[in-house]
Amino acid sequence: MSENKVVTRFAPSPTGFMHVGGVRTALYAWLWAKKNGGQFILRIEDTDKVREVGGSIEHIQKSLKWLGLNWDQGPDVGGLSAYIQKFLKWFGLNRSYIQSERLKLYKKYAKILIEKGFAYADPYTEEEIEKWRLKAETENKPFLYRDHRPENPPKWDGTMPLRFKTGELKRTVWNDVVWGELSAGPEALDDFILIKSDGYPTYNFAHIIDDIEMGVTHVMRGQEFISSTPKFLSLYEALGVTPPLFATTPPIMGPDGKKKLSKRDGAKDILEYKREGYLPEAMINYLAFLGFNPGGEKEVYTPEELISVFDLNKIQRSGAQWNDIKLNWFNKEHIKQLIPEKYLEIGMNWVPKEYILKNGVEKTKRDLMLIRDNIVKFSDIINIFKNKKTINVIKILNNFSTKIDSFSKLSSEEKYSYLVKNNNENQEFTFTEDSFSKLSSEDEFSYLFSDPSYLFEMLIWKDLKNSPDKFLKTLEYLEKVFNLLGSVDEKDWTYESLKNVVWNYAGEEGRGNVLWPTRVALSGKEKSPDPFKLAETLGKATTQKRISKVIELLRKLIGTVNNTSNTNTKTVIN
RNA sequence: GGCCUUAUCGUCUAACGGUUAGGACGAGUGCUUUUCAAGCACUAAAUUCGGGUUCGACUCCCGGUAAGGUCACCA
Numbered sequence: 001m002s003e004n005k006v007v008t009r010f011a012p013s014p015t016g017f018m019h020v021g022g023v024r025t026a027l028y029a030w031l032w033a034k035k036n037g038g039q040f041i042l043r044i045e046d047t048d049k050v051r052e053v054g055g056s057i058e059h060i061q062k063s064l065k066w067l068g069l070n071w072d073q074g075p076d077v078g079g080l081s082a083y084i085q086k087f088l089k090w091f092g093l094n095r096s097y098i099q100s101e102r103l104k105l106y107k108k109y110a111k112i113l114i115e116k117g118f119a120y121a122d123p124y125t126e127e128e129i130e131k132w133r134l135k136a137e138t139e140n141k142p143f144l145y146r147d148h149r150p151e152n153p154p155k156w157d158g159t160m161p162l163r164f165k166t167g168e169l170k171r172t173v174w175n176d177v178v179w180g181e182l183s184a185g186p187e188a189l190d191d192f193i194l195i196k197s198d199g200y201p202t203y204n205f206a207h208i209i210d211d212i213e214m215g216v217t218h219v220m221r222g223q224e225f226i227s228s229t230p231k232f233l234s235l236y237e238a239l240g241v242t243p244p245l246f247a248t249t250p251p252i253m254g255p256d257g258k259k260k261l262s263k264r265d266g267a268k269d270i271l272e273y274k275r276e277g278y279l280p281e282a283m284i285n286y287l288a289f290l291g292f293n294p295g296g297e298k299e300v301y302t303p304e305e306l307i308s309v310f311d312l313n314k315i316q317r318s319g320a321q322w323n324d325i326k327l328n329w330f331n332k333e334h335i336k337q338l339i340p341e342k343y344l345e346i347g348m349n350w351v352p353k354e355y356i357l358k359n360g361v362e363k364t365k366r367d368l369m370l371i372r373d374n375i376v377k378f379s380d381i382i383n384i385f386k387n388k389k390t391i392n393v394i395k396i397l398n399n400f401s402t403k404i405d406s407f408s409k410l411s412s413e414e415k416y417s418y419l420v421k422n423n424n425e426n427q428e429f430t431f432t433e434d435s436f437s438k439l440s441s442e443d444e445f446s447y448l449f450s451d452p453s454y455l456f457e458m459l460i461w462k463d464l465k466n467s468p469d470k471f472l473k474t475l476e477y478l479e480k481v482f483n484l485l486g487s488v489d490e491k492d493w494t495y496e497s498l499k500n501v502v503w504n505y506a507g508e509e510g511r512g513n514v515l516w517p518t519r520v521a522l523s524g525k526e527k528s529p530d531p532f533k534l535a536e537t538l539g540k541a542t543t544q545k546r547i548s549k550v551i552e553l554l555r556k557l558i559g560t561v562n563n564t565s566n567t568n569t570k571t572v573i574n
Numbered sequence: 575g576g577c578c579u580u581a582u583c584g585u586c587u588a589a590c591g592g593u594u595a596g597g598a599c600g601a602g603u604g605c606u607u608u609u610c611a612a613g614c615a616c617u618a619a620a621u622u623c624g625g626g627u628u629c630g631a632c633u634c635c636c637g638g639u640a641a642g643g644u645c646a647c648c649a
Contacts, residue, residue: 013649048648126647133646140575142645161647184578187645196647203649227578227644250580251642257585258641286586289598293587297597316587318580319642326586326599373612461608499607506608515608527610 006038007217010064010071011207013045014056017269018063020322021222021252021261024287028249029220030069031288031310041214042074044098045207047200057098063270067280068303073097073214099206106201109209109239110162110194118238119194121156122163124148146191162195164205164235172230177218177247177312179226188230208232212241218312220247247312250291251319261322277350277378278327282334286327291316300333328376335375344368350381447534451546452524456557459550461516475554477514478521480505482547490540498532521550 010026012018033040042064044057057075064071074097096102113119129145136143146166156162169186176182194205201209211219226248236243254265261267273283285301293316294309301309335343347368348356356364371384456471464470484501506514519531522538535543 011649015649045649051648122647129647136645137575142576144645179579182578185576187577190645193647198647200647202647207649223579223643224649225643229578253642260642289586291586295588297588299586299598320587321585323585323599329599503607510608512608517608519608523609525609530608 005215005217006033006036007041007215008033008038008220009041009043009211009214009216010069011043011045011210012060013048013051013203014053014060015048015051016053016056017059017271019261019263019267020270020287021267023063023067023270024252024290025220025222025249026064026069027067027284027287028247028292028310028312028315029218031307032218032220032247032312033072034307035310038217039072040069041216042071042097043210043214044075045203046098046100047196047203047206049100049198049200059269059271066271066274067284099210100200102206102210103199103201105213106195106206106209110156110201110205113164113194113238114156114162116238118165118167119156119162120150120153120165122161122193123150123154142187144187144190146189149191158195158199159197161193161197163191164194164231164238166191166231166234167238172233174229174233174243174246176226177245178315179248179317182226182229184227184230188227189234190231192228192231204228204231205235208235208239211244212239216244218245218247220249222251223248247315250316252290253319253321255321257319257321260319267322275379277380278331279334279338279346279378282327282331285334286330290320290322300330300337302337332376335372340369343372346378347381350378351385352382355385447523447525447528451542451549454520454524454550454553456553458524458526459517459520459554461510461512463510463512471554471558473513474517475551475558477509478517478547478551478554481514481518482544482551485535485540485543485547488540493536493540495532495536498535502532517550518547521547 008029010022010029012022012026030040032038042061044060046052046057061074061076110119129148132145132148133143145163149165154160166189169189171183171185172188173181173183192204193202195201210216229246233243251260253259254261254267256265259265270283274280281303284303284306285299288301288306288310289299292310292314294311294314338346344365348361348364351364351368359367367385368381371381375381375384459474460470461474464473467473481502484505485498488497488501502514502518515531519528519534520526522528522531522534522543528534529537538546
């Protein structure tokens, strides 16, 4: 090991999928190693064979690779290295990064400790110890094994646990890179188990031996280890080794902000975010900023920028609440930062194959560019391109100026097919009676099939709401619009010409004042395509019919208001 | 219960002992070819409480409160 070189490690145990807390610890270790041109080691701590979950190691590696947190040393550091490892093993040099394959090493160190008088066999049964523990608990005292340390322990034969014989009982003071000076009284020191009766070392023992052997200089880990740090330090002392620097990471909290984020309150498998189409650099950015801040007002950082700006003593001490909404924002920002080629390269993977097959790569790419600003994560693309009939959705979407969200609800092909038909493209699709009734029964586009009913209040543009003659004014606007539209010949009934005849008038009277009631008259809804698109789609006859209906209703209403002052204007009218 | 810690807008956070306590997300309002989305602008929103030290405290000290960690043949 070359001196002065930074070596960090991420040492998970293979007990399930990677969650965000573990990933962030790995991220900080990785950032620090990269920043200092050092080494980042992946080590698997599989000394608890009971809790081990199959496939975890692969999952951990996959997760780190997705995020780009590549390790310089670890299990399978690439084909050549694996070969070299095998070669070294042949000569009895164990280079494994999996603890269960390093048992001889721990035994070697255990023997050293026994010889030095720092370890002894534990002759008690678990029941005996449990009894002492319960007694301590009822007396509200901390349980200390060393109060029961045997006078003449038997020789260790490997079937009993091997315990560390803690040295001088004293106050321990040490320095944590994040927390500053920390200390604990002698009650933090105890005779902990080094090697379990099953022959595997405990975490407390194995991780220290490995950190020594691998030359680790900086240990990042959660604050649950602060309390046991005095034990670790006393072991380093017994071995005569200078301990590494400790950097304690704050926890990531659940939605209530009090408990650590757990599977129960939505902690997801990190690869789940990959499946949902989050960018790894966005995840890294978000995760890094959950408990770290370089100062300044810049927030969107590339991984490279994070490396240069990362600093251990700018890590936060208290826990930070997980926030999906902010993660979404980071993802959106990182999508914006992608160059178009890269965006398309990723996006194309999310478009259903049939769509590309049908429309060709070039058109698909154009469509992808159209929706770029509207996606939060790449899986949104699937919703937009979902079934093979979504051919013109994006185009219609543009025309209709409708938000993506409502289009994601356009799941039924019936709904879609109508839109396609009205877009005068892809005439191949035919309506069935069944699909028609299904579509028309759905509320969102009901105005395309049947005349809507109205709420009087909805007809009024917001600026006019407080005006005493709001209904009279609205009536005037609609009458004028009716006449203007009437001047357009049916053969010339297009979006452009409709807009042309109304536009100047709307500009004079206030666009909202005129266009809002027109649109509501045609759709009966607060949210729908713009009035010209609606009029074009509905045709001249229906357009005139609906507007004149509203005019008639308004006239009636105004008549009533003049007679009785108490008319409920919220009434639904047909 | 012992021990070890932590505390700034709802959330993530910034602030050599001297700032109108800053930014971001979210929210609200407005602008943008009405409405939705996107975009832009603006607004509201915080130093846990009580004592000190100091000319001056988010910052240092003491105490209260609240919260977290730990006291395994788990890591």
